[in-house]
Amino acid sequence: MKTGGHYDAAVIGAGLSGLAAGIRLAHFGKRVCLFERHSAVGGLNSFYSIAGRRYDVGLHALTNFARSGGRGTPLTKVLRQLRIDRGELELFEQRRSRITFGARAPAELAFTNDFSVLESEVARAFPGRIDRFRALAERVRATPLSAEPSPVSARGALRELLGEPLLEEMLLCPILFYGGAAENDMDFNRFAMLFQAVLLEGLSRPREGIRAILRLLVDKYRAAGGERRMNCGVTRIRAQGGRVASLVLDSGEEVTAVQVLSSAGAVETAALLEGGSAGGTGPEAPAGRVSFVETISVLDRQPAELGWGADTIVFFNDSEKFSYAVPPSLIDTRSGVICIPNNFEFGPAGGLPEGVVRVTCLASPERWAGLSPEAYREAKQAGYGSVLECGRRFLPPVADAEFSKVTVATDMFTPLTIERFTGHRNGAIYGSPVKSPRGATTLQNLHLCGTDQGLLGIVGSMLSGITMANQHVLMGPGAPEGR
Ligand SMILES: Cc1cc2nc3c(=O)[nH]c(=O)nc-3n(C[C@H](O)[C@H](O)[C@H](O)COP(=O)(O)OP(=O)(O)OC[C@H]3O[C@@H](n4cnc5c(N)ncnc54)[C@H](O)[C@@H]3O)c2cc1C
Known part of the structure; x- marks a missing residue:
């Protein structure tokens, strides 16, 4: 087996937690490398292109909005620890969002x-x-x-x-x-x-969405001297004497590191350990099962021209009782989330060139995984229609024919898409229901960060990467001064 280098810290995954951990470590002169199985950074929150059009995955909105000058909030902590100036991340606030229950005479709560x-x-x-x-x-x-x-x-x-x-x-x-x-x-x-x-x-977003955040993080990481290996996952974690001895990469190389942070998830990291569950991250961390489908409709005009200019995010449920559970069918269309990214307050410089409407619903990973390739394609097509229709019940009415006429592109992702592109079992967006707040595993120098450490969302996962890097790598012997 080829040897592929030695690092102070190796980070499995270049999602938001891995990138944040990497920046933090590189700033303090650690030799750090991010190993990412895919060609793009961002993990659960990334982007892709179809026919020359770029789509965001993930980002509806950045939570934890904080105005400049605000102190001690999660977002300001993340910016300070990653040495990002507030101006580098130009954030636009939501216009108005609402929670609406019951289709006919809805109970409604708006928020900003x-x-x-x-x-x-x-x-x-x-x-x-x-x-x-x-x-x-x-x-x-x-x-x-x-x-x-x-x-x-x-x-x-x-x-x-x-x-x-x-x-x-x-x-x-x-x-x-x-x-x-x-x-x-x-x-x-x-x-x-x-x-x-x-x-x-509250909620905000950069005009360019997740791409702006990822570009900023990658630039910071590079400038700080961090290394990254894309298209190069970790296939095995070799252990010896209760510690990680080496990481075996998809390329067949073997690398060593003093400390290893994994953002792959608790169950997913345990599965990488040689000997399987014997060296697991903890028997009490089952794989998550809660997953979603999401439809994306790209329009040739601003949603405001259809009368949909008021809402940024709509959380909807068609009765007074809300069920947040894995449905027995492919999709649960009783409840969901509509996101209209055009409806952030972009100001005079203007917003997004095309209209975008996303509708997210709960979905069953097992049911989607059980379909043959042909049935999967058909279910996606039918699912796009039913998810969009259920969301539109909670927006001002627009005739079907008019909506079809203004729609220029569509896409939809399922639990299988999420699993394929992030490695998270069952496409479980929020990971295991049992979290590991200290990031501990059964190996002394292997720590979890991100979703299964317990801090969620874009800001939460960055904070998780920072906290785990601080606690497990920078606070160790020879910690740098002036953190
Ligand atoms: C559809 C959707 C909508 C969302 N909406 C929002 C939102 O509006 N606002 C918000 O704040 N948050 C949102 N989130 C949540 C947010 O995206 C996540 O909480 C956050 O991105 C998690 O980051 P992470 O670094 O913990 O994990 P991940 O993003 O999962 O990163 C893990 C990385 O590890 C890589 N990996 C896995 N296994 C290996 C391996 N063996 N070797 C190498 N690499 C590996 C994966 O490819 C991935 O890149 C959304 C998520 C989804 C999916």
């Missing part, structure tokens, strides 16, 4: 990046519950940002604090859709982290 808008919406729709809602927001603010799970269930806490089932379901809907690794509930710390990220801090 100004939390008082949501407060006044709750006061309007649930006048008897506004004080309780404020108490919930206070409890969320008082919960420190941490990937450590709380023994308290979010549903249980909401029931006790709000005493209003519909409001409970409506608040859980965006939080579960933007971070629920388990079905129907999550622990209260995770709920608080996501409530803070989505509803208290």
